[in-house]
Amino acid sequence: MERYEKRRLSAKSKIARKLQITSEEVQTAFPSAGLDFLTSILDISHQVKDWNTILEILDQARQLRYNKKPERVSQVAEWTPWDAKRAKDIIAQAITARSDSTTISSTAVGTSAAQTQCYSSSTAISLSDENVNTSGQRVHVIFCGVSRYRDLVEENSDFISIQIDPAYSSYGDKLLQRFTLEYLCELERTLGRGLVASHQYQFVVHQTVVAMIAAENTGLVSLELHGMKWVSDMVMKHGFASHVADVAAEKVVVFAPWDSDYISDKITEDFYMQMQEATAFHRNLSLYPSRDENYAEGHKLLDIAALDGIARRPGTPPKAKPQRRVTYFHQEYIKSLDDFGEIRVMMCGDDIIEVSRTQWITTTTRDKPRRKLHARAFNLDDDLSWFSSDPEERKGKYSELEAFCVFWRRALIEFFEVTRNFESARVGLRLDIGISPNGDFCINEFPRWFGANWFSEQIRGPGSTEIARKWGERLAQEISRR
Structure with a gap:
C-alpha cells in the first residue's frame, strides 16, 4: 500500500512539472484519484499543455x-479512469479536426470539450441555423422521425440499427466523421432513444438517421432532424405552416417514414391535414413518402395487386409470371420460404447494392423452442448449390436473379395504375425473393427502402454505414432533380 501511494504521489509530481503548476494544485484537483486515472492525465499532459483546459x-x-x-463504473467517485478515457476521446477528435496542428491549443480543445454536453434541447439539429433559411441549397429536408422502437438498446433493433463508437468515428470516412461524441449526444437528446441511443461507450443509431446525414453530406440538400416529440408538439400547436413558411429554400421536402404504434391515429391524421394546409405557405412543398405510398407500404394489399397486374401484362417475361392463377390475396404455404428462406435484394436505383439471405432458425432455450430470423450476406456458391454444382451455371442463375430484380423494380415504377404508390422505388427498395417449386425466383414482398430492414451489421459487419450512405445519397439526388 505504501508503494502504491508513492507511485500516486510521483504521478502527481510529474503532472505538475509537465504543466508547470504546483503539486498542491494537482492534489487539490485529484485528492483521492487512483493511479490509473493519474497515469492517463499524465498522458494527456503531453498533448494538452494548459492545466485549466485539461480540467475543463x-x-x-x-x-x-x-x-x-455506464455499467460497472462508479457514479459516486469524484474521478474514475472512465473519465480520463473519455477525455482522451474528446482530445483525439479535436486533433483529427485540426490535423494541421501538432498540438492542441487551449481554445481549440476548450471549444471541443464544451460541445460534449448532452443538451436537453427540443429544437432541430442542423449544421447551423443557416441551414433552415439561407444555406443556399435549393432543397431543404425536414426529417420527422417516428421509430417503431421506444429504445433501440432495450428492444431488438439489430436489423435496423448501426453501432457507432465516437472514439473511432474520426478515423472513418466522411460520413462516419460526422458522428462525434457531442453530435451523437445531441442527436440522442433531440431525437429520442427510439432513433439514437447510447449504450456504454457506443451509440446505437437508426439506419434512416444515418441515411439522412449521408444525404446532407452530398451538399445537394440542407437538413433538419426531428423526433416524435417535436412532431407531436408541432401538430398540437398547429405549427407546421409557420415553420415551413420560414424556409427560404426553393423546395421543401418533409420526410416522414412512419412505421410505429407509438404515435396516435389522431396525431397522424392531423399531421397529414396540416401538411396539406402548409402548401399554402410554401409554393413547392412535398411530403415523402406520400400518404398513399406510406399506406401501401404498411398494408401490402395494394402491392399484391400491383404484382398481379404486372404479371397479367403480355410483355411480362414468362419467368416473372406466376405458374398458377393470379390472385389478389392468398395464404398459400410455400415450403421453400420455410426451408431455404428468402434472398433479400437491396436495390439503389437499378443497382443491386447488397444481397442477403435470411432463414428462420429454431433454437431451444430452457426447453422451449424459439424461432429467430438469421440474416447474413448472400454466398453464391453456398446459396445456389441447390441449383447446380457447376460454378458457371450458378453464376448464370445469379445473373437471372439480377435481371429478375431489375425488371420488377422498373415495372413497379412504370405501373401506370398506381404510380403514386411506388414513387420511392426510384430511390430504392428491397425485393424479398423466394424459390418456387420449379426453381424459378418469385417475389414474396418488396418493402420500400425507407420501410425495410437493411441488415447493415449482419451483412457488412458492426458499424457499417455503407448501405445507409448509398440510399441517403440516392435520396438527395432524386429529390434535388425533381
Whole structure:
C-alpha cells in the first residue's frame, strides 16, 4: 500500500512539472484519484499543455458519466479512469479536426470539450441555423422521425440499427466523421432513444438517421432532424405552416417514414391535414413518402395487386409470371420460404447494392423452442448449390436473379395504375425473393427502402454505414432533380 501511494504521489509530481503548476494544485484537483486515472492525465499532459483546459475537458467527461451511467463504473467517485478515457476521446477528435496542428491549443480543445454536453434541447439539429433559411441549397429536408422502437438498446433493433463508437468515428470516412461524441449526444437528446441511443461507450443509431446525414453530406440538400416529440408538439400547436413558411429554400421536402404504434391515429391524421394546409405557405412543398405510398407500404394489399397486374401484362417475361392463377390475396404455404428462406435484394436505383439471405432458425432455450430470423450476406456458391454444382451455371442463375430484380423494380415504377404508390422505388427498395417449386425466383414482398430492414451489421459487419450512405445519397439526388 505504501508503494502504491508513492507511485500516486510521483504521478502527481510529474503532472505538475509537465504543466508547470504546483503539486498542491494537482492534489487539490485529484485528492483521492487512483493511479490509473493519474497515469492517463499524465498522458494527456503531453498533448494538452494548459492545466485549466485539461480540467475543463475532464469535467465534461465526468458530466457525461453522470448522464450516461455506464455499467460497472462508479457514479459516486469524484474521478474514475472512465473519465480520463473519455477525455482522451474528446482530445483525439479535436486533433483529427485540426490535423494541421501538432498540438492542441487551449481554445481549440476548450471549444471541443464544451460541445460534449448532452443538451436537453427540443429544437432541430442542423449544421447551423443557416441551414433552415439561407444555406443556399435549393432543397431543404425536414426529417420527422417516428421509430417503431421506444429504445433501440432495450428492444431488438439489430436489423435496423448501426453501432457507432465516437472514439473511432474520426478515423472513418466522411460520413462516419460526422458522428462525434457531442453530435451523437445531441442527436440522442433531440431525437429520442427510439432513433439514437447510447449504450456504454457506443451509440446505437437508426439506419434512416444515418441515411439522412449521408444525404446532407452530398451538399445537394440542407437538413433538419426531428423526433416524435417535436412532431407531436408541432401538430398540437398547429405549427407546421409557420415553420415551413420560414424556409427560404426553393423546395421543401418533409420526410416522414412512419412505421410505429407509438404515435396516435389522431396525431397522424392531423399531421397529414396540416401538411396539406402548409402548401399554402410554401409554393413547392412535398411530403415523402406520400400518404398513399406510406399506406401501401404498411398494408401490402395494394402491392399484391400491383404484382398481379404486372404479371397479367403480355410483355411480362414468362419467368416473372406466376405458374398458377393470379390472385389478389392468398395464404398459400410455400415450403421453400420455410426451408431455404428468402434472398433479400437491396436495390439503389437499378443497382443491386447488397444481397442477403435470411432463414428462420429454431433454437431451444430452457426447453422451449424459439424461432429467430438469421440474416447474413448472400454466398453464391453456398446459396445456389441447390441449383447446380457447376460454378458457371450458378453464376448464370445469379445473373437471372439480377435481371429478375431489375425488371420488377422498373415495372413497379412504370405501373401506370398506381404510380403514386411506388414513387420511392426510384430511390430504392428491397425485393424479398423466394424459390418456387420449379426453381424459378418469385417475389414474396418488396418493402420500400425507407420501410425495410437493411441488415447493415449482419451483412457488412458492426458499424457499417455503407448501405445507409448509398440510399441517403440516392435520396438527395432524386429529390434535388425533381
